[in-house]
Amino acid sequence: MAIHPRARDFPQSEFLGPIPDESEITAGTRIVPGRSYGFFTDTTRCIGCKACESACKQWNALPADNMALTGDSYDNTGALSASTWRHVSFIEMIGSGDARATEMAPYQSNWLMMSDVCKHCHNAPCLEACPTGALFRTEFDTVVVQQDICNGCGYCVPACPFGVVDLSAVDGKAHKCTLCYDRLKGGLEPACAKACPTDSIQFGEIGDLQESAHRRVEELHARGVSSAYLYGAPGTPGATGDLGHLNAFFLLTQRPEVYNLPPAPTRASRRTAPSLLSGLATVAGLAAAAMVLLRGRA
Amino acid sequence: MSYPGKIDAVSGPLDRSEKPRSPYGRTGDSAQFRRVYDGPTYYGRNTVKPSPFDWKIATYIFVGGLAGAAEIIATLADLDGDPEYADTVRQGRYLALAGTIAGPPLLIAGLHTPSRWFNMLRIFRATSPMSIGSWILTAFGGFATVTAAAHAADDAGWRPRTRFFRKAARLMQIPAAIAGAGMSVYTAALLAATSTPLWAAAPRLLAARFGAAAMAAASAALSLGARRRRRYAAAERLEDFFALATLTEALIARNANTTFREKGVDDALHMPRYRAAYGGGAELLGTAAPLGLYVLNRLSGRRSERLAWAGALAAIAGSAILRLTIMYAGNESARRPESYLAMTQPGRSP
């Protein structure tokens, strides 16, 4: 990416305050309330450095967790949680089974890495499940938990089709990626996207991101990576079952399950009405039968 | 749905998922069932997170269903007008009241920031069965309390105008019974509207089953109440209905089991722990035994007190075990990526 012309206005190395509309310089996008923002995570660009994980922890002041080795390749983070809002997964495609690799596909050293994050679903099941209104949609079309309202009922946790949101045992509230709501308000690019050294994580307006993502898929196909596809863009795997599109979407080169992503997730709330109605119909039917069976002599 | 280009089947680190993580094992169960999803997982790690719900919410589901259904049966008995039902009406109304008293503490204890329980009443959200349920419980609590209080006042002989309290109870029991129907099924919608495989796989059947189980447990409890008060005619009619509700529950359960199997979400139910609770508790104790005892009792000519008690108690216990098993086995199903990935294969999603 070329250096933004405005970058030359700020040659100093120390700043007294944030640069106005800094995201214009770092991500090429001005952040305007009322527009939709999100992430495009291009896994073919990920080098597994975990700069996103660190930047996220640092900016959001999240504690470290699981200070141990998992034995699962270089993934010692394990999963997204209340205190981990970016998670880089590592999948070793060769040399880990019994057979020694003799051939190598022409791309990416056959080691898949993906920085996972909250998808900020268009029809977010966590938000739709939240009974207190703590989870809400921001002016940037992202999904955020208001910590001063959450009462820790935990219903968003099983509602999420991607296993993202989690309850903290420390404060008894639900936590997840906010897409750096505070930074967006200040005109800053989210911490993970800004820290990513390869632009595997791109921040921007959803429309722009989807366009460039489709271009990237075409480019990869032209270069021989015929397995590249989008996950979570409209009409692609991940954007299924009434979820609409995902505001954080991905470019993948293997089946979604390989990255621990469901191939066809669904919007949990679409089961509410059928379930309630069939239950009520059953009870009504039984009540009608009871009127007959309980009929007294009177 | 298909993915463009060639996507290989993946082996390698994913094989770790075959290692047994529980005494039940992951591979040794092939005789029991065919795993629907056999593809890769991410080191056997779960794809979705299990709910933080435990026995407190499961007990609430049972208690709330029992209370709601008891109000319905008491209302139907009162509308029938047979004086034989005098005790049933009172017991049903008081059982409903007891449920509304026991329910909220269980729910609040289930919160992780209980001091903010009242935030549940900040909004109404039609997409959230938890929100819908908070308001159903609020409404049911109000109507059931007024109904029971008016009944108690009438029993105590407070008669400001001609049987004012009796009429008040008769009026209030209608909205109470309607809210009671909500009480007995919304908890199933609450579980179904999640991404937990065992709960989400059969949304309609789960609610129908919870509704039938609630009606069965409440009619069982009220039939015992009638027997205690030597209202044998009332008790026998309640037992007839109880048998019908139990049969309904058993038929729905059969369908649900087929759906679980087809969708590949029943792994957890095959763990020894849950197999015992589900097959032995929810199905055998909860439906098969009470039905068998009822048939036996009917065949023997004069109904035996002992068989009636045994059948009703078994059904009530089975009804509670059903909710507990669905709760815990559901959480376990969320921990199993094979269950969730089976359910979310294109064309299989609920």
Ligand code: SF4
């Ligand atoms: S991915 Fe999960 S936590 Fe994120 S918006 Fe969607 S449902 Fe909510």
